[in-house]
Every structure is written in structure tokens, then in C-alpha cells.
Amino acid sequence: MHSETPNETHYHYGLIGRAIAYIDSAVEAQPNLDDVARAVGLSPAHFQRLFSQWVGVSPKRYQQYLTLGHARSLLANRFSVLETTLSTGLSSPGRLHDLFVRWEAMSPGEYAAGGAGLHINWGWFDSPFGPLLAMGTARGICGLAFGAEIGAAAAEADLRARWPRAAFHHNPEALRAWVASALGQSGACNLVMIGSPLQIKVWEALLAIPSGHVTSYSEIARAIGSPRAARAVGTAVGRNPVSWLIPCHRALRKSGELGGYHWGLPVKRALLAWESARLEAR
Structure with missing residues (x-):
């Protein structure tokens, strides 16, 4: 071969x-x-x-x-009921479209400190969905952003603002193996996340949605024990700093509309289409 x-x-x-x-x-x-x-x-x-x-x-x-009708078809035929699947803790490995993702949350102290003391490597990579910005510490990837719709400068500013007191180093080689695993949809990739307790719960729920499937914002709210917090859940979904690996693109409105996507709706459509194609091919 x-x-x-x-x-x-x-x-x-x-x-x-x-x-x-x-x-x-x-x-x-x-x-x-x-x-x-x-x-x-x-x-x-x-x-x-x-x-x-x-x-x-x-x-x-x-x-x-x-097509727009595909989102409604996903909701009708591949809807994930997260309350029955959210049974593992943050330290457990999650399987995501043939990629083993091991993730951990940064400590509350690291969150409160705004990334002070962190050394974050960053670099740009090619992907099937346009330019991909990756950021990561020695422990794992902490940020992935698509720049095709919002532009490189805006994507960099967005991710840097998540850790305003961190030291940033342009060092794509330090991230290349993890990014290759993510884009190749095979191998292992470590994630290290920083967020509020609600955000961490929402991002964990997103990891429970299988590739090629979707769920709704209200379903995520129920799954994390806050059924009336759909709006706050939507905000937390939008604040996900690791696109693609933590699949916020799989969250849709109950009406079947795509809803928003932090890195641009064309990218969200492409991600959902890609995953549906891969699922069908398997």
C-alpha cells in the first residue's frame, strides 16, 4: 500500500x-x-x-x-441521549471518531490564575477544513481553532485571550504529533482543558456524542443536571477552546437548525458532512 x-x-x-x-x-x-x-x-x-x-x-x-436538510435528518436518526452515555469521569479515555482522546482539567488554581506560569506552544497546520491553529502545553493540546472563516489574526487573538497570563512560544514541532493524530483520526491525543466547572461539564458531555451523531443544547443541559440552563450551555459550547476534538459542532438546535459555531457555520457544515461520510464509509 x-x-x-x-x-x-x-x-x-x-x-x-x-x-x-x-x-x-x-x-x-x-x-x-x-x-x-x-x-x-x-x-x-x-x-x-x-x-x-x-x-x-x-x-x-x-x-x-x-444541505440544510441533513441537520434535521441527523436529529431524527442519529440523536444522542446523553444521560444514558455520560457514565465516565474526566480521567477516563473517551473514544472519538477512531481517535483515543485522553483529557484532564486544569486545576481551579490554574483556571483562576488565567494561565500564569503556563508555557503554551502554538503553530498553524493544514487541515481538510482550512488552516488549523493548535496550542498546547507539555501535558497536551489546550486549543484548536479553524481560521478559514474568521482569519488567522482573529483566531490567534481568540485563543490567547483564554490564557491571558501564559507565555506563548511559536513551536509547531512540539505539537505536530498530536495534531497529526487528530487529523489522521488515529492514534492518541492528550488534551488539557481550562474552564469553569460548568464549562468542563459541558465539554465532557460533548465528548460523549459519537462521531456522525448530534444532540441538542437542551439535551446537554439535562445530561449535566441543569435542565433549565440551555442558554448557559450554549455559551459554554461556544467557549470550547478545542474545536473538532471536543465536538461542539455536534450540538444543534431542537428545530434542526445548525445554531452558531464559533469558527464559522461553513466549517460546522463541513465537519458534520465529513463525519457523516466517514460513518457511512465504515
């Missing part, structure tokens, strides 16, 4: 990212295979093989997952 070189991986992440962005931007027009292949500069046959290899389904099938 052919094993990709680092340069091929870098190229393919960018190419698939461009293809997904093009399909999403033209979803109403339903572009055909030739249109999408032309947009990324490949022959239709080559593009079909590459896209199916990375996403798991054909470009045409992926288009169907990007």
Missing part, C-alpha cells in the same frame, strides 16, 4: 480543503464532478479517487451531507 510522504500529506490536506470549500460554496448549484475537479486542477478520475480516499464517499454524496 502506498504511504504518503509528508509533502504529499501537506498537499492533499490543502487540496481536499479547497474541494470541500468549493462544494460548500456552490451547494445550491450542485456542481458536478467535472466542475469540482476543474476547480482544484485535477482530472475528474484522479480527483474522484483522491476525494473518496480522504473523505470516504464520492463528491456527489458529500454534497448531500452539506
